[in-house]
Amino acid sequence: MDHLPALQVVLPLFCAPLCAVLGRANLAWMLALAASWLTFLISALLLHEVLQQGVISYAMGNWPAPLGIEYRIDSVNAYMLLIVSAIGAIVLTAARPIVDTRIRLPENKKPWFYAAYMLCLTGLLGMTITGDAFNVFVFLEISSLSSYVLISTGRDRRALTAAYQYLIMGTIGATFILIGIGLLYVMTGTLNMADLALRIPQVSNTRTLHVAFAFLTVGVGLKLALFPLHLWLPNAYAYGPSVVTAFLSATATKVAIYILLRMFFTLFGAEFSFKTMRLDLILLPLALIGIFSASLVAIFQTNVKRMLAYSSVAQIGYIILGISLASLTGLTAGIAHLFNHALIKATLFLALGCVSFRVGAAKLERMAGLGRTMPWTMAAFVIGGLSLIGVPLTSGFISKWYLVVGALERGWWPVAMLVLLTSLLAVIYIWRVVEVAYFKPPPENEVIREAPLALLIPTWALALANLYFGLETSLNAGVARQAAATLLGVTP
Amino acid sequence: MATVFGYFNYWVVVVLMMTGFYVVISANNLVKKLVGLNVFQTSVFILYISMGKIFGGTAPILVEQPVVYTNPIPHVLILTAIVVGIATTSLGLALVVRINEAYGTIEEDEIHSLSEEESL
Numbered sequence: 001m002d003h004l005p006a007l008q009v010v011l012p013l014f015c016a017p018l019c020a021v022l023g024r025a026n027l028a029w030m031l032a033l034a035a036s037w038l039t040f041l042i043s044a045l046l047l048h049e050v051l052q053q054g055v056i057s058y059a060m061g062n063w064p065a066p067l068g069i070e071y072r073i074d075s076v077n078a079y080m081l082l083i084v085s086a087i088g089a090i091v092l093t094a095a096r097p098i099v100d101t102r103i104r105l106p107e108n109k110k111p112w113f114y115a116a117y118m119l120c121l122t123g124l125l126g127m128t129i130t131g132d133a134f135n136v137f138v139f140l141e142i143s144s145l146s147s148y149v150l151i152s153t154g155r156d157r158r159a160l161t162a163a164y165q166y167l168i169m170g171t172i173g174a175t176f177i178l179i180g181i182g183l184l185y186v187m188t189g190t191l192n193m194a195d196l197a198l199r200i201p202q203v204s205n206t207r208t209l210h211v212a213f214a215f216l217t218v219g220v221g222l223k224l225a226l227f228p229l230h231l232w233l234p235n236a237y238a239y240g241p242s243v244v245t246a247f248l249s250a251t252a253t254k255v256a257i258y259i260l261l262r263m264f265f266t267l268f269g270a271e272f273s274f275k276t277m278r279l280d281l282i283l284l285p286l287a288l289i290g291i292f293s294a295s296l297v298a299i300f301q302t303n304v305k306r307m308l309a310y311s312s313v314a315q316i317g318y319i320i321l322g323i324s325l326a327s328l329t330g331l332t333a334g335i336a337h338l339f340n341h342a343l344i345k346a347t348l349f350l351a352l353g354c355v356s357f358r359v360g361a362a363k364l365e366r367m368a369g370l371g372r373t374m375p376w377t378m379a380a381f382v383i384g385g386l387s388l389i390g391v392p393l394t395s396g397f398i399s400k401w402y403l404v405v406g407a408l409e410r411g412w413w414p415v416a417m418l419v420l421l422t423s424l425l426a427v428i429y430i431w432r433v434v435e436v437a438y439f440k441p442p443p444e445n446e447v448i449r450e451a452p453l454a455l456l457i458p459t460w461a462l463a464l465a466n467l468y469f470g471l472e473t474s475l476n477a478g479v480a481r482q483a484a485a486t487l488l489g490v491t492p
Numbered sequence: 493m494a495t496v497f498g499y500f501n502y503w504v505v506v507v508l509m510m511t512g513f514y515v516v517i518s519a520n521n522l523v524k525k526l527v528g529l530n531v532f533q534t535s536v537f538i539l540y541i542s543m544g545k546i547f548g549g550t551a552p553i554l555v556e557q558p559v560v561y562t563n564p565i566p567h568v569l570i571l572t573a574i575v576v577g578i579a580t581t582s583l584g585l586a587l588v589v590r591i592n593e594a595y596g597t598i599e600e601d602e603i604h605s606l607s608e609e610e611s612l
Contacts (some may be wrong), residue, residue, distance in 0.1 A: 134569055141576045145583055145607045157594035158607050168516060171529055171580050179534050186543050316612065371573060415598060 004049075005058040005071040008042045008081065009126045011035055016118035019111050028111035029096050032118050036089040039125065043081040050078040051479070057131070065131070066192035072131030076483040079335070080128045080258045083342050087250040088121045091346060093456035095243040098353050103153045103241050111198065113153060117247070119146040124255045133181045133191045133267075136259060137174065140223070143255070144170045147248055151240035156361070162235035169222055169232040176219030183212035184267075196267050204272055213277060216263055224256035226320060227290030230313045237309035242353030242362075249312050249349060250342035256340060257319055261331075264323070265487035274326045283324035288418055290317035295425035299432070304355075304362045307429055308348055311388065314422065315341045318403060321415070325406045331484035332477065333402035339476040340387070340395040343469065347384035347462040351377050353457060354451035367433065369442025375448050378437050380463040385430035387466040390423050395469040398477050498532045501542035508535035520597040522591065533577045540570040 015035040019028040050056060050073055058071040073081070077267075092114075099113055116433035123143025127136050148170070187208050190201040203209055218229070225233040237245045237421060264273040273279045291314045296309035319341065322334025354377040355370065356362045371378045387394035390401075400419065407416040441447065450456070469476045485491060496503070508531055516527025544566035552561040588598055595603050 009508065134572075138572055138576070141580070145576075145579055148583060148587070158610065160591045160594055161607065164522065164584065164591060167524060167580065167584050167587065168529060171584075172513075172516065172532070174576075175533055175536055179539065182536070182540050182543065182566070191565075283567060364554055 003058075003196070004042050004046055005056060005073060005129060006060065008039060008046065008085075008129055009071075009122055010241055011042070011340060012118045012125065013037055013122040016115045016122065019118055020115040022111050023108070025099065025107070025110035025114075026096075029099070032114040033089075033092055035118065036085070036092045036121060040082075040085040040089040043078070043085040043125075044200055045081040045241060046073055047075075047078040047082050047479075050075055051328075053484075062144075064432060066190050066195040069135055070131040070192055070194070071129050072194065073129060074483075075393045075486050076261065076335075077128045077258065079339070079483050080255065080481050081125060082338055084121070084124050084128060084251045084255060087342055087346050089283065090123075090249060090458050090461060091243055091250070091350065092117065094246075094350055094353065094455050097357060097454050098241060098243045102155060102357060104155050104159075105153055106180075113150070116146040116149045117244075119143075120247070120252075124251050127255050127274055128258055131193045133184065133193055133196060135180060135191075137178055140174055140177065140259075143252065144174060144223075147244075147252060148207075150244040150248070151236050152286070153244070154239045154241050156239045158235065159239035162232075162239045166232040166236045173219045173222030173229075176215045176222065178219075180212045180214075180216035180219060183208050183215065187212070193262070193267060197269070200268060201272070204268075204276070211278070213268060213273075217260075217279075219367070220256055220260045220263065221483055224253045224260060225313055227286045227313065227317060230290070230294070230316075233313060234306055234309040237312065237349075238303055238306035242305070242349055242356055245309075245347045246349035246353065249309070252347040253312070253316055254338050254342055257323075257334075261323065261335075261487060270326055280324045280326055283320055284415070287317045287321040287324055288415070290314065291321070291422045292418070295422050295429070298429045299425065301429075302364045304367065304433055305349070305352055307433075308345065308352070311426065311429065312341075312345060315345070315388075315428075318399070318419070322399075322403050322406060323420070325410055325412075327409060328481070328484055328488060328490065329402055329409055330406035331487060332481045333399050333406050335483050336402055336477050336480035337399035339480065340399045340469065342386045343462060343466050344384055344396055347380060347459065347466055348388065350455070350459040350462060351381040351384060354380075354455045357451055358448050358457060364436055367437050368440040370439070370448070371434075371438035373442050373448040376456055377451050377459070380456075380459045381437075381464040382434060383466055385434070387470070389426045389430060393467065393470045395466050395476060397470055398473050402477065495506075505535045505542070508532075508538070519572060520546070520600045521601060522588045524586070526581060529584070530577065530581055533573075533580075537570050537574060537577075540566040540573070584589045 012035050015032060019032050022028045056073040060069040060071060099110060105113060120143050123139045126139030127236045130136055148163045148167045152160050187203045188196055190196055222229045237249055294310045294313035298307045301307035319337045322330045352362045359366045387396035390396040403419055404416045512528045512532030512535060516525050519525045519528055544563045546560060546562050549560045549562035552564050592598050595606055597603060
């Protein structure tokens with residue numbers, strides 16, 4: 001039990017090469033599946049332990065911090081670990097039919113897909129769990145490199161250029177983070193985050209530290225697709241295989257946002273980030289422009305996957321908006337939306353995976369009549385869509401509610417109005433899909449059947465989770481509030 | 493003069509960084525972009541290595557009396573970053589090979605116009 005924090009990362013890491021050498025896609029899938037559900041179990045145990053007893057500190061290899069690498073788990077990253085491992089496990093459960101048919105890899109290379117998936121999971125969990133700044137960079141690169149590989153396995157040849165573009169942008173982002181960490185090390189002489197948090201205030205008036213802050217913000221901003229830095233995202237999500245898109249959209253950008261939170265609130269402190277550097281003045285407009293423009297662009301897309309990719313950029317805007325409020329309610333909204341948006345987008349992209357499994361590319365015109373021919377898939381899509389819009393009784397409503405309350409608390413009622421207004425834009429683009437699927441007749445000359453159960457069950461599990469967490473909010477809103485309080489250093 | 497020569501390494505870092513960054517943005521050829529990316533990353537390696545060095549410092553070996561020594565940690569860190577850089581470059585080049593097979597070109601504007609035709 002004492003070694004759970006290490007197992008959280010080591011288990012999927014060891015599983016990756018095993019998947020690769022197993023040689024048969026089915027065996028590799030089963031091994032990866034077992035490992036990913038075990039990591040989910042571990043993260044659930046860790047969250048339970050953190051909520052009961054407070055912060056867990058684990059010295060990797062028994063080398064004590066600050067010299068050794070420390071894994072430090074508080075309510076913020078325990079919550080993130082749960083999101084990442086849960087989505088990783090559920091999406092992997094659905095992966096087999098799609099990997100078998102809709103991935104451009106020869107049969108003998110398919111086990112490598114699962115190896116890359118496991119490495120990506122390792123990287124994301126590692127970034128979340130570690131308490132060492134340089135370790136974050138290493139795990140970031142593990143997850144990034146494997147996600148470039150995963151995206152490039154899409155059937156469309158544009159997946160290759162999308163992966164290449166992502167590689168260039170992602171590496172620039174990671175290098176910026178590396179520069180930032182280096183400058184922090186120069187000024188403080190430590191890489192341990194808890195140690196950094198103590199020493200940064202002593203040097204917070206130096207220009208080097210300001211530059212480090214800027215580099216880190218821009219670098220992480222690239223990884224999380226903050227509005228003007230989001231250009232890699234739409235193509236990568238649109239042309240990558242559906243399972244990969246479902247997994248990455250729900251986890252990769254979220255973990256990057258977690259890094260941003262850690263940096264702003266734990267390392268530099270809210271006082272420095274929002275009072276000295278006036279980050280709110282930068283983040284708030286970017287978030288609002290991002291929400292507005294990405295939602296508008298989403299309305300005009302004919303590829304539904306691309307439409308949802310733009311919607312992801314907009315949703316990231318909501319999360320950043322919550323963070324830029326820098327209040328307990330605002331931060332709760334942002335962190336709760338991390339959870340809710342992960343559920344929403346995983347549901348929607350998996351439903352699209354079902355669609356493309358039966359009808360080929362997820363083009364809008366190919367979805368005509370799917371409401372009749374694939375009723376279960378489209379019902380799951382509609383639930384996800386409602387949650388995306390933020391209809392009451394769905395999980396999306398919870399985070400929008402906190403966001404509006406948070407904006408009103410600060411007296412920024414135009415911001416609250418904009419949140420409601422942009423939700424209407426989401427209604428428009430979800431409605432376009434619903435209209436085509438339910439009110440247009442299915443094509444007469446071809447028979448389209450419902451997606452196989454292996455895909456439908458995970459999709460529905462996620463759709464039902466959207467409804468469940470809309471009513472039972474102790475996990476998404478309750479723990480989010482506690483996490484926000486931890487970050488701000490106040491009592492919830 | 494002291495600012496020019498005293499910080500010579502850092503000037504090199506800045507020049508290399510901007511050169512690499514410019515090449516990444518402006519190059520049309522996908523391989524040249526990767527070369528630019530490499531130069532960009534290398535500049536950061538030099539930044540790390542320079543900041544660990546102390547003039548007159550010795551190797552960090554445990555001896556009887558206290559001495560000035562060079563901090564080895566940035567150098568070790570950058571070994572990791574170099575490995576990451578190699579992995580990134582090789583993956584990038586592998587992708588370029590696949591792009592060349594799929595499109596028959598590695599010029600960005602030509603690939604772009606081919607992709608545009610597809611989405612119509």
